[in-house]
Amino acid sequence: MEKDIKKIIINKATDMGAAKIGFGNLNGYLPEELSHLNTGISIAIRLSDQIINDIKDKPTFTYFHHYRTVNFLIDQITLQITTILQNRGYLAMAVPASQTVKTSKDAYRGIFQHRTAATLSGLGWIGKNACLVTEEFGPRVRLGTVLTNLPVDYDTPITESKCGKCNICVSNCPALALKGNKWYPGIPRDELVDAYACSTFMNEHYKGIGRGSVCGLCISKCPKGIKVLKINKAAKQPY
Ligand code: SF4
Ligand code: SF4
Numbered sequence: 001m002e003k004d005i006k007k008i009i010i011n012k013a014t015d016m017g018a019a020k021i022g023f024g025n026l027n028g029y030l031p032e033e034l035s036h037l038n039t040g041i042s043i044a045i046r047l048s049d050q051i052i053n054d055i056k057d058k059p060t061f062t063y064f065h066h067y068r069t070v071n072f073l074i075d076q077i078t079l080q081i082t083t084i085l086q087n088r089g090y091l092a093m094a095v096p097a098s099q100t101v102k103t104s105k106d107a108y109r110g111i112f113q114h115r116t117a118a119t120l121s122g123l124g125w126i127g128k129n130a131c132l133v134t135e136e137f138g139p140r141v142r143l144g145t146v147l148t149n150l151p152v153d154y155d156t157p158i159t160e161s162k163c164g165k166c167n168i169c170v171s172n173c174p175a176l177a178l179k180g181n182k183w184y185p186g187i188p189r190d191e192l193v194d195a196y197a198c199s200t201f202m203n204e205h206y207k208g209i210g211r212g213s214v215c216g217l218c219i220s221k222c223p224k225g226i227k228v229l230k231i232n233k234a235a236k237q238p239y
Contacts, residue, residue: 019046019136022041022123024120024122029116029120037092044137044141064209067142074142077144090150124158133163157185160184
């Protein structure tokens, strides 16, 4: 039964445009009020290479539109997954694709970190840019998460960074917000990125482009995404 649901969810998400999907065990990572929803379904939508390539030294208007359009798609996919689960008697909730919930402790966090669900579901590791980095597309993805009490076979979590000695995102961050530390599971976010510095820089410099809420430089410069492009291009050479 659970195997069928898993297949139905994978097919639905893939049909709707998800490039990757995984199932992770979130036990021990959830806030108390959500701890009964300990299965995380993580999806990744691939971003447009053309649009990311065009981010040279600042974000573009098109990137801002793309960012919001992809977020909308993510919310549609995670809502569909939620419906599939609920119709079969499980509890499920989609974590909003892009939403921060201001608390007295943190102004830059959502109700649950998509990145945590993604690493636990085997989708990739967290780069020095504090974004999820996948083998296939580098950091050129955006993430969605469904929390559910569906019992399921979990995917193998990713627990190691593959950034190695690379520091390209760190040296290209105009806000000097990236710390250059290598990710490991459980590392405090502040050891990877100064979220305040990132957000303040975007607000001060990119207000006219995307209302100061997007940048994208640490995504566009990452060689893990560019490497994929080179492979794709090579594969398409005429013979
Ligand atoms: S989004 Fe821009 S400002 Fe923020 S960490 Fe990345 S490169 Fe730096
Ligand atoms: S640019 Fe280099 S250090 Fe930064 S996320 Fe990509 S591989 Fe990791």
